[in-house]
Amino acid sequence: MKFLNFKIPHSLSLLSPRRTCSFSSQKTQLNKHPLSRKTFFQSNTKDSLISHLCDQKRLREAVQLLSQIDQPPSASIYSNLIQLCVQHRALEEGKKVHAHTKASGFVPGVFICNRFLDMYVKCGSLRDAQKVFDEMPERDLCSWNTMISGYAKVGKLDEARNLFDEMPERDNFSWTAMISGYVHHSQPKEALNLYRMMLRHENSKSNKFTVTSALAASAAIPNLRMGKEIHGNIVRIGLDSDEVVWSALSDMYGKCGSIEQARHIFDKMVDKDVVSWTAMIDKYFEDGRREKGFDLFSEFMRSGIRPNDFTFAGVLNACADHAAEDLGKQVHGYMTRIGFDPFSFAASALVHMYSKCGSIEDAKRVFKGMPRPDLVSWTSLIAGYAQNGQPNEALKLFELLLKSGTQPDHITFVGVLSACTHAGLVDKGLEYFHSIKEKHGLKHTADHYACIIDLLARAGRFGEAEDIIDKMPMKPDKFLWASLLGGCRIHRNLELAKRAAEALFEIEPENPATYVTLANIYATAGMWGEVAKVRKAMDDKGVVKKPGLSWIEIKREKHEFLVGDKSHPKSHDIHNFLGELSKRMKEKGYVPDTNFVLHDVEEEQKEQNLSYHSEKLAVAFGIISTPPGTTIRHQPITSKESTQVLYLSYLCG
DNA sequence: ATAGGGTTAG
Incomplete structure (x- = not known):
């Protein structure tokens, strides 16, 4: 081996005055000249030392040693070094190795060049990769494939596609890189076009x-x-x-709405891994079948396969969506036991x-226990404070975020603006709103506009609100108009209410909430003729107001209530409790604020006959069925068809 | 050597 090494650094002879001497005579020369011999010996040792350092993953030292030799080491040493740079995602070291090949006069072959391409792509420097590729x-x-995949992964699909079209021939790697690039960057149709093209034109056969x-x-x-067609191909x-x-197949059926088929395939899989389990569990959550999801999750826990951060994040998000803190706590405990990556999105979940x-x-x-909280964690906590009655804490946290050097994004600002709304800080809110664009260089989203209109409308500053609406660069969405309508109701602004309602009728004519709110606004103003007109419009269009339905969960059992519901076995106790409660409230001087009724006029009239709103019934039942001091959570369901439904959950402590 | 499945925040 050592003898082989002797041959490669022929530039060694540069050190010796006799460059032209033959191999054997050089050897003799070396023997005769102690200095030359020492140099040779050192270089030789350095080569193997670099190899040794590579084996030990000591990249820094290896590269440092490399920089001390002027002549190129063997190609395999370069290759090992580059591979190590890829593993460490060490762009700087990688560049040093690259520079060394140039300085030492090493002429890399295709293999080594491809290694450099891969290194630059994986280390995130497509520019350097492109340069190597060009040269x-x-x-x-x-x-070609490495370049295409590099561009496709980061969403530079045009660049990828140009190379793809330009290359002389394509193989499965090229097709897959290109197709998956389109899939991951929201162009699934283009992905399928390409797949069809592959089946048609090329001789490439599909592979897994x-x-x-x-x-x-x-x-x-x-x-x-x-999807079914591809399923057929796969079997064929x-x-x-x-x-x-299999996992992709199951996922496809699930995403296409055939969750039963997805489960069928899942059940037939012999070697389910953590990905297939997690995907199937999340399918149930996405489908709103949380019991099924939680059941499958506990089955997975018993399977002996180790869950990962995806699993935890999925279940925790489902817990968040359903205010299921008891289960969330259990998951947290489990995560602590088996360990989780505090940098991962499981922590922010x-x-x-x-x-x-x-x-x-x-x-x-949890947030404080994170070594470096990511933006999602900051945003979650800010929004959490805003929603839980501590808007000033939310704003303080936001200022801390700015100090930490993390850049907020458009979602962070939704939390910030909603904190201002809850705190009634109108001018502060406006200031933040303007800073989104001016200070942070972000674009205002429809959500930001909806937030700021909500803020202004609640404060009764309709002139400014209209001004913003008229100047905004996009069409106001239904959330914005609904906020405006809500503000109009509080401040009895009939004119603007009409504008908002008309816009809403256009966007979602089938939503009864708009009619109900508008009718309520007219009713408050005593304009009964207008109320009747709205009612008639509702009837004409066949819009039906579904009765408000609320439910509460006590010890995993769901109890449902309609307005004025007396069918519950404990109905008598519930009504006694509510009667007692309103008696005591009146004694304390409480006057009901009709501006904030959650239900429509008809229901309100019912209530005067002691026909309670469903939320009240559900909460009352929760209070009398649980020990004093128990937390009762409420979670508005934001699905399209039932905006007035509340979900209340009692959590065992 | 280059390619594939599950993924957070209002």
Whole structure:
């Protein structure tokens, strides 16, 4: 081996005055000249020392040692070094190695060039990769594919596609890189076009990689017909023995709305791994079938396969959505036992879960335990404070965020603006609103506009609100108009209420809430003729106000209530409690504020006959069925069809 | 050597 090394650094002879001497005579020369011999010996040792350092993953030292030798080491040493740079995502060191090849006069072949391409791509410097690619005298399929995949992964799809179209021939790697690039960057249709093109024109046969990408595309559209077609292909070609293919297939059915089919495939899988389990569990959550999801989750826990951060994040988000803090706490405990990455999104999902459940102290504790909280955690906590009656804490936290050097994004500002709304800080809110664009260089989103209109309308500053609406660069959405309508109701602004309602009738004519609110505004103003007109319009259009339905969960059992509901077995106790409660409230001097009734006029009239609103019934039942001091959480369901439904959950302590 | 499945915040 050492003898071989002797041959490679022929530039060694540069050190010796006799460059032209032959191999054997040089050896003799070396023997005769102690200095030359020492140099040779050192270089030789350094080569093997670099190899040794590479084996030990000591990248820094290896590169430092490399910089001390002027002549190129063997190609395999370069290769090892580059690979190590890739592993460490060490762009700086990688550049040093690259510079060394140039300085030492090493002429890299395609193989080493491809390594450099891969290194630059993985370290995130596509510019350097492109430069290497441009300078390559000779390229192979791998060179092209590495570039295409590099561009496709970061969403530079045009660049990727240009290379793809330009390359002389394509293989499965090229197709997969391109198709998955489209899938991951919201162009699933283009992905499927490409897949069809592959089937048509090229002789490339599908393999498990191309079909999984195509399945992901069908899932993202979603296109069940195409998904089924690919399923057929898979069976025909015999690719149905691969875990990932199965998983993608199950995912496709789930995303295309056939959750039963997804489960069917999931059940048939022999070697389910953490990804297939997690995906199936999340399917149930997305489908709103949380019991099923939680059941499958506990089944997974018993399977012996180790869950990962995706699993935890998925379940915790489901807990957050359902204010299921008891389960969230259990998951937290489990995570602590088996360990989780405090830098990962499982950690921020914890902050989110506790914030959403109203346990802001727990959220803060998790947040403080994070070595470097990410933006999602900051945002969750800020929004959590805003929602849980501590808007000033939310704003303080936001100022801390700015000091920490983390850049807020548009979602952070939704939390900030809603904090201002809750705190009634109108001018401060306006200041933040303007800073979004001016100080942070972000674009105002429809959400920001809805927030700021909500803020101004609640404060009765309708002139400014209208001014902003008229100047905004996009069409106001339904949330904005609904906020405005709500503000008009508080401040009895009939004119603007009409404008808001008309806009809402156009956007969502089928939503009864608009009619009800407008009728209420007219009723408050005593304009009964207008109330009747709104009612008639509702009837004419066939819009039906669904009765408000509320439910509360006591010990995992759901109890439902309609307005004026007397069918519950405990109905008598509930009504006694509520009667007692309003008696005591009146004694304390409480006067009901009719501006803030949550229900429509008809229901209000019912209430005068002691026909209680469903929320009141549910909360009352919760209070009398639980020990004193128990937290009762409420979670508005924001699905399209039932905006007035409340979800209340009693959590065992 | 280059490619595939599940993913947070109002």
